[in-house]
Amino acid sequence: MINIYSFLGLVCLIGVGLRLLFRASFFDKIIGLTMLSHGVNLTLLFSGSTPPQEKSIGSPSFLPAESFEKMVDPLPQALILTAIVIGFAVTAFMLLYSLYSQREDS
Amino acid sequence: MSMAILFLSFLGGALFQLSPANLFWKRIGTLVLLGIQTFFWWKLFSWGDVQVLNVGNWPHYAGIVWISDFLSLLFSALVIVLFFPTYLFLLYKKPEDRWLHAFVHFLAASLLGAFFTGDLFNLFVMFEVLLLSSYTFFTRAQKLSSGKLFIWSNIFGSALFLIAIAYLYKSCGTVNLADISVRFQSLSQTQASFLYWIFGFIFLFKAGIWPLYLWMPSSYPGLSPGVLSFFAVLSSKVGLYAFVRWTTLVGEGFLEEWRLPFQILCSLTIILTLAAAFTAKNLRSSLVYWSFSHTALMLLGFSLPQPLGLSGLLLYVLQDVFVTAALFYFCDAHEDANSPRQIFERSPQIAFIFLILSLSASGFPLSSAFWPKIIWIKAASMDQTAAFFMILLSAFLFLALSISIWNRYFVGEKKSPSGTNSMRLPWQVYYCLILSIICIGLSLFQEKVIVARTRHILNVDQYVENIQEATQKLNLRQNSSGVSP
Numbered sequence: 001m002i003n004i005y006s007f008l009g010l011v012c013l014i015g016v017g018l019r020l021l022f023r024a025s026f027f028d029k030i031i032g033l034t035m036l037s038h039g040v041n042l043t044l045l046f047s048g049s050t051p052p053q054e055k056s057i058g059s060p061s062f063l064p065a066e067s068f069e070k071m072v073d074p075l076p077q078a079l080i081l082t083a084i085v086i087g088f089a090v091t092a093f094m095l096l097y098s099l100y101s102q103r104e105d106s
Numbered sequence: 107m108s109m110a111i112l113f114l115s116f117l118g119g120a121l122f123q124l125s126p127a128n129l130f131w132k133r134i135g136t137l138v139l140l141g142i143q144t145f146f147w148w149k150l151f152s153w154g155d156v157q158v159l160n161v162g163n164w165p166h167y168a169g170i171v172w173i174s175d176f177l178s179l180l181f182s183a184l185v186i187v188l189f190f191p192t193y194l195f196l197l198y199k200k201p202e203d204r205w206l207h208a209f210v211h212f213l214a215a216s217l218l219g220a221f222f223t224g225d226l227f228n229l230f231v232m233f234e235v236l237l238l239s240s241y242t243f244f245t246r247a248q249k250l251s252s253g254k255l256f257i258w259s260n261i262f263g264s265a266l267f268l269i270a271i272a273y274l275y276k277s278c279g280t281v282n283l284a285d286i287s288v289r290f291q292s293l294s295q296t297q298a299s300f301l302y303w304i305f306g307f308i309f310l311f312k313a314g315i316w317p318l319y320l321w322m323p324s325s326y327p328g329l330s331p332g333v334l335s336f337f338a339v340l341s342s343k344v345g346l347y348a349f350v351r352w353t354t355l356v357g358e359g360f361l362e363e364w365r366l367p368f369q370i371l372c373s374l375t376i377i378l379t380l381a382a383a384f385t386a387k388n389l390r391s392s393l394v395y396w397s398f399s400h401t402a403l404m405l406l407g408f409s410l411p412q413p414l415g416l417s418g419l420l421l422y423v424l425q426d427v428f429v430t431a432a433l434f435y436f437c438d439a440h441e442d443a444n445s446p447r448q449i450f451e452r453s454p455q456i457a458f459i460f461l462i463l464s465l466s467a468s469g470f471p472l473s474s475a476f477w478p479k480i481i482w483i484k485a486a487s488m489d490q491t492a493a494f495f496m497i498l499l500s501a502f503l504f505l506a507l508s509i510s511i512w513n514r515y516f517v518g519e520k521k522s523p524s525g526t527n528s529m530r531l532p533w534q535v536y537y538c539l540i541l542s543i544i545c546i547g548l549s550l551f552q553e554k555v556i557v558a559r560t561r562h563i564l565n566v567d568q569y570v571e572n573i574q575e576a577t578q579k580l581n582l583r584q585n586s587s588g589v590s591p
Contacts, residue, residue, distance in 0.1 A: 021258070021262075033261065036265055037265070040265050040268045040269055040272075041268075043268070043269050043272040043273075044268060044271070044272045044275075046272070046276070047271075047272040047273070047275040047276040048275065075168065075275075075281075076272075076275060079227050079271070079275075079281075082227070082231060083268055086231070086234045086264075089238060090234075090238065090261060090264075093238065093241055094257070094261075097241065097244075097245070097257065100245070101254065
């Protein structure tokens with residue numbers, strides 16, 4: 001469940017991530033990108049912590065006779081897993097791209 | 107099984123990467139792959155109606171769903187038809203770029219995936235596959251840093267897309283498009299409107315509407331023509347498709363409410379991109395800017411009363427893809443030609459082909475872009491005076507631009523007799539020209555072919571019912587056999 005500390009953590013991650021993205025240094029940009037993607041993943045995680053999911057997903061076959069009142073909705077976590085993989089691929093690409101781009105400029 | 111149309115491109119990309127040097131087998135493999143894809147596409151088309159595939163037998167609310175209807179089939183047909191000339195162009199004209207071939211396959215697969223997907227998160231994944239493939243194209247651009255702004259702005263767009271999905275999931279408890287369209291009705295007006303426009307912003311960003319196309323000037327013109335004619339033509343169409351799908355399912359009312367500001371935004375995009383096209387320094391840049399003004403015109407037409415607005419858009423997008431691709435194929439030949447400003451004197455037939463294509467793109471009477479404009483004018487003549495005048499004005503400006511481009515890059519001054527080489531056109535230009543002529547034929551049967559089908563696309567209840575029915579059948583089957591996915 002989202003509380004003030006987790007919300008502050010989220011704001012810090014996205015805020016600092018965006019600030020670093022706009023700095024000129026290539027290493028700062030990569031760190032900023034990583035922090036931003038963690039912030040976005042945290043946002044996704046918080047989206048699964050409220051009651052409406054019980055009604056929306058009904059009684060899924062993977063959880064017979066269970067409801068989401070006592071457990072966390074698993075769908076946002078599956079989404080986060082995919083987003084982490086994509087974020088990793090983008091970061092790896094950006095590292096290479098920035099390195100080659102700097103070499104071309106120099 | 108018929109949704110194999112999606113995965114064959116991924117498979118093709120992976121397999122062809124294993125044999126990067128063998129051009130003959132690549133050609134045969136591509137033809138076989140396209141043959142199978144066309145067969146499956148035709149099967150889906152002939153079944154009609156809305157087809158649903160629940161991947162892994164998961165119900166639509168908990169798994170991945172692929173959906174084919176007329177809208178997705180039309181856009182996917184464009185990918186399959188345009189992939190054929192692009193791939194062969196890259197194979198023979200740009201053999202040094204052979205390591206890009208796999209990424210062209212991945213790009214095609216991601217486009218097909220984006221057109222067939224039934225949920226928003228899967229659409230995000232397909233956007234990312236498309237973007238990652240497109241980032242690699244910029245490594246072969248004339249200058250590596252030309253793609254920097256494109257890449258960083260798209261990373262920002264992707265982050266915003268994910269945050270919007272999180273907010274949507276918190277509000278509606280689902281990412282499935284059919285479920286969203288049902289649950290949107292229970293949201294408050296402010297929340298629903300905010301959600302509609304935040305996703306609208308993301309999709310319009312992909313479509314390149316003003317001021318969100320600012321990443322483009324240094325990036326697209328840097329690409330090679332083979333890639334440009336596929337990627338630049340279709341990547342903005344993904345944004346267009348996503349916006350149309352999103353609006354037809356959840357937001358027709360919101361678009362009506364904000365119609366005038368939206369039309370002003372589209373008009374501004376048309377005027378500014380046309381101004382940039384008039385003043386651009388080379389043919390490639392002019393055509394890139396012009397292609398974005400076409401997209402803005404389609405969005406302007408789409409904002410008109412339905413079903414005429416969407417009918418016009420479907421007819422316009424069909425011909426626009428072929429005509430713009432043909433025009434992009436000219437770039438390479440034009441740049442290779444010695445003294446390209448005097449092509450009219452050396453190869454008048456080629457200069458006339460360009461003129462025919464550009465007049466066709468501008469909507470010259472009886473050309474392929476003329477008929478959808480007639481539909482829009484019919485729709486706007488009722489009570490949309492501003493849109494009516496903007497469509498007319500854009501028609502005149504498009505015509506002036508096509509004449510101006512032809513005059514600047516193909517006729518030129520008669521003084522300098524330096525050029526002697528004749529310009530040679532790739533066969534892909536003729537291929538696209540024939541397809542655009544077929545589009546004129548299609549326009550004559552627009553009432554039967556397009557307008558009737560548009561009513562099906564706008565019937566949201568049918569879309570939702572088909573998906574829910576597929577899940578019910580799945581549950582019944584699983585209950586009777588006692589199997590869980």
